[in-house]
Amino acid sequence: MADHEQTRRRALLAEIRRTGGAWTSGMAWQFYRNQQLAPCRSTARLDLAYWTRRGHLVRRGRDDARTYTLTPTEGGNQ
Secondary structure (H helix, E strand, C coil): CCHHHHHHHHHHHHHHHHHCCCECHHHHHHHHHHHCCCCCHHHHHHHHHHHHHCCCEEEECCHHHCEEEECHHHCCCC
């Protein structure tokens, strides 16, 4: 895995931990654009799914209104 990819993913998870709440792919993409970490929304979607598979985030909602929150062990609310 590229070092840039891991740095980008870790930055996103750190920001979600810092701010909490429900995150959308659009919010993650905005964070990436502000930090100049990724140029496209699909990268944000893939990275949110990455952290979900690893147990740090919980996916909620329909496909067209999906949000991600921290798992309870990460400090999120159920």
